[in-house]
Amino acid sequence: MAASLATCIFCKIVKGEIPCLKLMETESVLAFVDIGPIAKGHSLVIPKHHAATLSDLPESEMADILPALKKIAIASGAQNYNILQNNGRAAHQVVDHVHFHMIPKPAEAxxxxxxxxxxxxxxxxxxxxxxTIYEDIKSRL
Structure with a gap:
């Protein structure tokens, strides 16, 4: 079940009710270090607008997401990294607020x-x- 604005942990972080290790912020996004990292430098970029999945997020709220991820990837010094975004429980989404992970992947690790x-x-x-799948998707675009 999707979290409401009042109970969403990321909305609370955006409002300053829960502290974070803020890396950067724009009018539409907040980026911070993940407190449960799977690699050194694992960071999150979240839109400030509450939306459970990417398909729920208005396009007007997306402009700063990729530039923020790029800046953080460069600043981390990672040569290899993953940008990950999950939608729904079956796709391993735990927090019902759109978020993007920048996860460094050290080659030697x-x-x-x-x-x-x-x-x-x-x-x-x-x-x-x-x-057939292609034609179905294309017809809906």
């Missing part, structure tokens, strides 16, 4: 630090099935 992912290719989809 292997799978001991940073994001550990696999990429299971859906090999049982035929080219016709892929084309």
């Amino acid at each position: 292997g799978d001991k630090e940073g994001l550990v992912i696999g990429w299971p290719v859906q090999k049982d989809l035929s080219k016709d099935e892929i084309k």
Whole structure:
């Protein structure tokens, strides 16, 4: 169930009710160091506007997100990093407020630090099935 504005931890951080280790702030975003990092320098960029998922976030609130992520990635000194954004419980979203992770991935750390992912290719989809999916998505754009 989506958190209300009154109970959303990220909304409380935006309002200053909960402290954070603020890295940067614009009119529309707040960026801070993750307090449960999976790598040194793991940071979050959140829109100030409360929206549970990316598809709920108005486009007018998105302009500063990627520039903030880029600045933080550069400032972290990470040569390798992941930008991660989850939507919904099945996709591992824990806080019901859109947020983006910048997660450094030190090459020498292997799978001991940073994001550990696999990429299971859906090999049982035929080219016709892929084309049907493409046509469906394209028709909705």
